[in-house]
Amino acid sequence: MKQIVSLPSTNNKEMTLEERIQQKISEVAAVANDLPAVVIVLNFQKGMTVEYMSPRGTRELGFTLEQIREMGEEYHARFFNPEDSPEQIAKVTDLINKNSDDEIASLFQQVRASKDHSWAWHLTTLKILMRDDEGKVLLTIALAFPIDPLHHVTSKVARLLEENIFLRKNYNRYGRLSERERQILKHISLGKSASESAEELFISVSTVETHRRNLKKKLGTSSFFELTQYARAFDLI
Structure with a gap:
C-alpha cells in the first residue's frame, strides 16, 4: 500500500491544493486504524474517486490502496450493488448541494469483493471533509460499519432493506x-x-x-x- 507521509507544518496559503489534500489525508490516516469502521476519502472533483481507504477496507476488498485509486470511477460499479445507487446518489447529491459542515448523509450499502462473494451490508455515514479555494466540495469522508450477519437484529434490518429496495423498484x-x-x-x-x-x-x-x-x-x-x-x-x- 502506498505510504502516506505527513507533510511538515506550514501556512495553508503557501501550500498547493494537492499538498493540502495530502495533508488532510495524512491526518485521517493517522487515526483510521483506531476506528471500528472502514474509512474512505472520496474526491468529488474527480468523479467520486477514492483518495484514501483505511487498511481494514483494502483488506476486505483484496486490493491495495494504489490499485483502488487507479480504478477511478469504476470503483463504485465494481464493489457496490447498482440497485442501491439511485437512493445513494440522491442522498450524496443533497449533501454536496447543501455544502454544510453540519450535514451528514447516512445510507445502507451492499458491498462485495468480487462476483464470487456474497453481498455484505454496511451502514455508511458521510460528511464533507475539505473544500477547494472557491468553497466547492472537494473531499468527503465516509465511515462504513459492517452489519454483523449473526446479530439478532440483522434479519429484521435485512427485511427492512429488502422492502426498501422493492419500494424503489416499483x-x-x-x-x-x-x-x-x-x-x-x-x-x-x-x-x-x-x-x-x-x-x-x-x-x-x-x-x-x-x-x-x-x-x-x-x-x-x-x-x-x-x-x-x-x-x-x-x-x-
Whole structure:
C-alpha cells in the first residue's frame, strides 16, 4: 500500500491544493486504524474517486490502496450493488448541494469483493471533509460499519432493506394506481372478498372486480404474495 507521509507544518496559503489534500489525508490516516469502521476519502472533483481507504477496507476488498485509486470511477460499479445507487446518489447529491459542515448523509450499502462473494451490508455515514479555494466540495469522508450477519437484529434490518429496495423498484408502477385501486389493493392484502370490499366502500361487486383487474394489470402481477408486498412496502397495511 502506498505510504502516506505527513507533510511538515506550514501556512495553508503557501501550500498547493494537492499538498493540502495530502495533508488532510495524512491526518485521517493517522487515526483510521483506531476506528471500528472502514474509512474512505472520496474526491468529488474527480468523479467520486477514492483518495484514501483505511487498511481494514483494502483488506476486505483484496486490493491495495494504489490499485483502488487507479480504478477511478469504476470503483463504485465494481464493489457496490447498482440497485442501491439511485437512493445513494440522491442522498450524496443533497449533501454536496447543501455544502454544510453540519450535514451528514447516512445510507445502507451492499458491498462485495468480487462476483464470487456474497453481498455484505454496511451502514455508511458521510460528511464533507475539505473544500477547494472557491468553497466547492472537494473531499468527503465516509465511515462504513459492517452489519454483523449473526446479530439478532440483522434479519429484521435485512427485511427492512429488502422492502426498501422493492419500494424503489416499483415506485413508478404503484404511482399509476388510483386512490380507489389502492383501497382495493389494501383489501386484497387483508384477505377481503370482493363482496366485503363492495360493502365497506359502498360500491358494487362488479366495480370492485373491475378495480381488481385494473390494478393487477398496472402492477404486472396477480400473485397474492406480490400484491401483499406492494401493500406492505407502501404502508397500506
